[in-house]
Amino acid sequence: MNVCSYVSIRTPSVSVNRVCVFSAKKTGNFFSFLFLCKKYDIMESAKNICEVTAMALKAVLFDLDNTLYDFSTAHKLALRAMAEYGESRFDVPARRFLLAYQQADKQLKEELPYVAACHNRVLISQRMLELLGLPSVVTPLELYETYWSTLLHSIKPREGVVELLSRLHHQRIRTGICTDMTAHIQHRKIAALGIAGYLDVMVSSEEAGVEKPNPKIFHDCLNKLHVRPNEALFIGDSFERDVCGAHAAGLIPFWLNTTNEPAPEADFRYKELHSLKELL
Template identity: 30%
Template sequence: MKAVLLDLDETLFDHRHSCEAGLSAVRERYPDLQQKSVEQLEGQFYLLLNEMHHAVLQGRMTLEEARLERFRLLFHSCGRDLRPQESQEIADLYSQVYAVSRRSVPGAVELLTSLRTRGVQIVVLTNHMTHVQVDKLEACGLTALVDHLVTSEDVGVQKPDPAIFRHALQLCGARPHEALMVGDSWSADILGAQAAGIPAVWLNRRRTPIPDAQTAQEIFELHELAPSLNLYLNL
C-alpha cells in the first residue's frame, strides 16, 4: 500500500467535541436554548451544518452567511427570532469557544505517526475551504504528519465525485488498489472511494447502522484500524 487517504472532520479532527463546547457556551448564555439538551442541539446543528456546507461549497452562500443562518434557524426552532446583531454575537461566541476547543480525534496522531514510519503517504481529502482545513491541521498539531492536503475548493469537485479521489492518487503516484480511504461519511467518503475503486474503512464514531457491510469495513475508533493496516501492508 502506497497511500492512505483520510477525511478530516470527524475522522482526524474532533469537530463534534468543538461543536458541543461552542453550543454549550451559547446555551449557557441564552436560556432560549435550554429547552433542549446539548446533544439535541448538536444533532440539529449537525444537520444544519451539512445543509449550509453544501451551499457554501456550491457558491450559493458565503461562509459568514452560513454561519449566521445556522444560528438564526437554531434559535427559531426554540421559539426565538434573532436580530442580525444577535446572530453575529452568538456566532462569534460559538466560534471563539470552538477555536480554543479544537483537538484531534483520539488515536489520530498515533495513526499518522505509524503510517509515516512505514513509508506510507498520507493524504487528507476533505470537502471544505482550504484555509479552514489548514488552520484545523495546524491547531491539532497534525500538519507535519500529512504529505498532501486535497480540498474540494482547490480541486473544484467534492466527494463523492471520483475525480477528487483520482487527484489524490495522482499526487501519490498510487493506483486505486494501492490506497485505502478512511472516513466518517458514508455518502462522501465510502461511496466516493468505491466509485474510484479504492478500498475503504468507515469510521462510525456515532455508531449508526452500517448501510452495507459488504462495501466497507466498519470501525468505531481509530485505534481499531491497526489490524487492517497490517493486512493491507502485508505485515
C-alpha cells in the first residue's frame, strides 16, 4: 500500500509526511506506517483520512459478503443448485425457477426494505413457490438447505484475509464483522471460512434492527468492542452501504473495489483498495 498517496500530516515539530515517505520506501507496510505515526503522537480525524494515524487505532471492522470472500460467485453456484433441485422435484425448467427467484427477491426487498428478513432464503423460496403455483409449505426448507449447503461448501477467504486478521490479532487491534443478513447464516459463513478465531465480535442487521448504511449498526459493533468511531477503520465492498455508512458513523472508510468500478464522487476522503493484500 502506498500510504504516501493519501497521507499528508504535519505537526509543529515534525513533518510526518516526510517520515512516511521514508517508511513506505523502506517497508511498504501499512502497519509499519500506523505505528510510526503513533510514535509522533498525532491525533486523527474521522472526517479526513489524510489525517488518520494509529495514535488511537484500536479496531478494524469488516463487511463480510464480497469483502472477506467472493459472495457473487458462490451465490451463482447456489442459485444454480437450487434451480436444478426445483427442476428435478417439480419439473419446472431451471430458467423459470431462477426468474421466479429474482421476482420473489425483488418483491421482498420492496416490502421489507432495510431489514434482515428481506435476505431470508426461506422467505424468498416460499414467495418463489407461491409465484410458481407450487406447494409452499415445508418445501422452502429444502430449497433453503440446497442453497446454503452449496454456498457454504464453495466459499474460501480472499487472498490476504487470514494473514491480515492474524496480524491484527497479533498486534492487539480488535476486529469485528458488521454485516447485513441474519445472524445464523453469517455465523455459519464465518465458520466455513475458518476465521472465527481471529474475530472479536459480529453484529448483523438482524441484531441491530437496521441495515447499512444506517450508522446504528456500526455503532452497535463499536459498542461491543468499547471503541470510539474515530478509533476504528471499516473495510467493505459496497460504496453506498459500507463506505458512506462508515463515514456517516464516524469511522475511517476503506473501499474494497475488487471489480475495478469507477470511483464515485464523495464529499469526504476514503481509501480505495483493490485487494486486501495491499494492507500486508
